[in-house]
Amino acid sequence: MEEEKLKLIDEDGNELEYRILSMFIYNNKNYIVYTDDTYEADNLNTYASIFDPDDDTVWEELTTDEEWDIVKKILVELEDK
Amino acid sequence: MGSELHEIIKLIDLFGIYFVVVPYLANRFGHYFRIKKIYNHKKIIKVSVPPKYKKKYDNIELNKINNKTFKEVALEFSKVLIEHFPEEALTNFYNNLNELTIKNNKLIVLIGAGGCYAPLNNSITISDFDAIYHELFHMASRLYSKVDGVSYVGFKQRSTKLSKITYNGIGTGLNEGYTEVLTYRYFKSKTYSSYEFETDIARKLETIIGTDKMTELYLKGDLSGLINELKKYMPEDEIIKFITRIDLINAYEIKHKSIIVRESIFDIYEFLLKVNALKLKKQYDEGLIDISTFKNLSNDYLKTFEDRVYVSLNEYELKNIKEMYEIILKDINAPGYIENHSNSK
Incomplete structure (x- = not known):
């Protein structure tokens, strides 16, 4: 299966590319879980953010424990697969 | 550790x-x-995600849902389905969605239901909010033919010309089980304890049919398609017996008659183990897997069958699953089986 890529452009014009692990919707917000494929002590660095499919300038951080709990559950399920 | x-x-x-x-x-x-949790990049000014994550939901109106909370949940449900399932599997979903009504009614708890979906009216009634995603899956898989008077909801099929009291249709048990599988998989909702057995059977069947195929057949309300898939390995009468055994266990009044339930569980387990073994044997005969893979996959599947089964909180012990499986392998001339047992004589 072709890997899905997330591309971000920062305020300096740098293009950053990540591999998408998962995406989910919660409380009408779209969350994306992704990695830069780097490792720390054999652990894959994983990130999660909020985006808006209708506005490509929206990029927000997760702020609640609830949101992070869902991310964790998704990663556990990915492991189970 | x-x-x-x-x-x-x-x-x-x-x-x-x-x-x-x-x-x-x-x-x-x-x-x-x-x-x-710490973001080590500068402010992001532009985000680019693959097209499938940017689908528009213009066709979703939900005009018949007045309750704001229900509307939000239905919209969330819609987005998840559109993201995860191919368009060709969502015809029933799109046909039903904008005509769907959702109501709150605590009284249905008196019949032991947290929620129910009425396919003739395309309406959901909820007493327990956690039940809503389960009922939305029923809506998404509903096809109702007024001409022949048959309603298809997932894997359940029922003629509306017959009394609901005496005939609840075929495939009810499997349908409830697979609805729970999908509800938990996509919405992490709590599962109904009264569907625990049916959910386990649905998962085991999905292992044989394949996730994509099983989901597609479910959303299309295509029980006959599911039967055709199983006919690659078993005759139709055995398949119908399997489906109606699950219906038997699902029927409320049967749950407390243990002999019937125990025998039905045994029949269901035997069917699943045999179909899986036949599927693997076919793959072996076609050269797709070797004997070692056959044995590993075979044993992995067998391990998913517990000898203690819970049906509606009643425990049943099945002692002879391994022996049953040995007989199945012998009957189908499983690779390696005859050779091993000849050598042991």
């Missing part, structure tokens, strides 16, 4: 820096995700 590591995880989490997710299988596979 497990409890020690969890204590470390709790301490790290207090600092909110990063959290090492150690799934319970981690010791077997040795792979970890390290969630990083």
